[in-house]
Amino acid sequence: MxxxxxxxxxxxxxxxxxxxxxxxxxxxxxxxxxxxxxxxxxxxxxxxxxxxxxxxxxxxxxxxxxxxxxxxxxxxxxxGVDQEWNVALVGIGNIGSALVSYKEFSRQGFKIKLLFDNDQRKIGSNHKGIVIRDVANLTQELKDNNIEIVVIAVPPQQAQTVCDDIVKADVSAILNFAPINLKVPKGVSLRNENMAMELEHLSFCLVNNDYCEEG
Amino acid sequence: MxxxxxxxxxxxxxxxxxxxxxxxxxxxxxxxxxxxxxxxxxxxxxxxxxxxxxxxxxxxxxxxxxxxxxxxxxxxxxxGVDQEWNVALVGIGNIGSALVSYKEFSRQGFKIKLLFDNDQRKIGSNHKGIVIRDVANLTQELKDNNIEIVVIAVPPQQAQTVCDDIVKADVSAILNFAPINLKVPKGVSLRNENMAMELEHLSFCLVNNDYCEEG
DNA sequence: CCCATGTTGTGAAAGCTTTCACAACCAATT
DNA sequence: AATTGGTTGTGAAAGCTTTCACAACATGGG
The missing domain is CATH 1.10.10.10 (Winged helix-like DNA-binding domain superfamily/Winged helix DNA-binding domain)
Incomplete structure (x- = not known):
């Protein structure tokens, strides 16, 4: 046990x-x-x-x-993959768009329910069948739609503000693609997907063969 | 020292x-x-x-x-970010395309030099100023162009084959986005970017509050 | 010059994760 | 029923990472 x-x-x-x-x-x-x-x-x-x-x-x-x-x-x-989770995605740029189309997510029960952006040209438009909402209303809409997980795919400068709004909506699971270390209160789970960091790790290994694990 | x-x-x-x-x-x-x-x-x-x-x-x-x-x-x-690295990207799907446009990469000195796909409709066409090549010639072209780092963004079924071809070209740094565990020989550095896994980590935390770190 | 304040560099301690090793158990065969 | 071959579950050992604690040094002011 x-x-x-x-x-x-x-x-x-x-x-x-x-x-x-x-x-x-x-x-x-x-x-x-x-x-x-x-x-x-x-x-x-x-x-x-x-x-x-x-x-x-x-x-x-x-x-x-x-x-x-x-x-x-x-x-x-x-x-927890025997159930469905309501996911929201903030930032419909290059990476955000790619994630909306990423099949693996919905196959595993992670359903993207809401999209947010701060670009007036995008707000209101349809992206793969989901309307893009104004990030200004982030907290309220997350609450209204029972969102359980939020994915951050905005530029690093805006990431902490977005993150704070998410926390205000009592969402306690965040996946962050912005290359910045977000501060979240205890009780909120944060995972980071930092591609620049992974590339730096690789270049470290290329330069430091001997010191690098798996070298 | x-x-x-x-x-x-x-x-x-x-x-x-x-x-x-x-x-x-x-x-x-x-x-x-x-x-x-x-x-x-x-x-x-x-x-x-x-x-x-x-x-x-x-x-x-x-x-x-x-x-x-x-x-x-x-x-x-x-x-190793005081120098430039020649990067190739295999798989110009949703994620691959997003990575080509990802500014953070080139800002840090990671220059995407070659693109590969296996889709005949894509091969030969121009993507953001870079021609898409046939993945069939992967090993040879990587060698000819002094590629140092390769990013894999193909479906999981094809990932290991692509990986083997990369290794054959003596490339020793691979960043893998396919949700699969690639096997590489000693001496090759492999980093994985597995988004499904990160989401599963979050859903674990949602379900198991008490057992989860930072819970 | 001496003392008070601040900060590094590092050996040692504490804490955490992985590996080892083996008793406990299961199934099949004789 | 006893023996052989296989595999789990787990306490203990080994190995690895983080934290502690303090000597060594730098600066500024009296």
């Missing part, structure tokens, strides 16, 4: 990976999977797989492994 | 953050900055800032702090 313990960021990320692997295994009609197999699929160690899963319960059978379908469903439940 | 020690992923990521803060401080005409100030700007601890920097040398002066301009330049050097 999962004791009341904090789960580490890395464990949660790996859960996503197990989930993806299990969805595939289920499609391929596998009945059971061992920690060894699951580890090989995701380039991890069997011990890590078992330890990760053990935080949430005992899902396997000694000698046999884990039942694929059942484990998949259990992890879906833990990750 | 930086001893021959592996630098952790997190230290490298924080270097990017220090760099961003220092660029801003320099713009605002600050001469020096203390680890305390830098820490406050990036929501970290002063000790962490000092420890991170100490891996690469002694850049500060006791009693005074760090010289902003100088430290910024030193970190730029360490991160």
């Amino acid at each position: 999962g004791k009341l313990k904090r789960i580490s960021e890395s464990t949660i990320s790996r859960l996503s990976r197990y989930y993806r692997a299990l969805v595939q295994l289920d499609k391929d009609n596998y009945e059971t999977v061992s920690s060894k197999d699951l580890a090989r699929l995701e380039h991890l160690t069997p011990a890590q797989v078992r330890k990760d899963l053990s935080f949430f319960g005992s899902f396997g059978t000694r000698g046999l492994g884990y039942p694929v379908r059942e484990l998949k469903d259990k992890i879906a439940r833990i990750l | 930086g001893k021959l020690k592996r630098i952790s992923e997190s230290t490298i990521s924080r270097l990017s953050r220090y760099y961003r803060a220092l660029v801003q401080l320099d713009k605002d005409n600050y001469e020096t900055v203390s680890s305390k100030d830098l820490a406050r700007l990036e929501h970290l601890t002063p000790a962490q800032v000092r420890k991170d920097l100490s891996f690469f040398g002694s850049f500060g002066t006791r009693g005074l702090g760090y010289p902003v301009r100088e430290l910024k330049d030193k970190i730029a050097r360490i991160l």
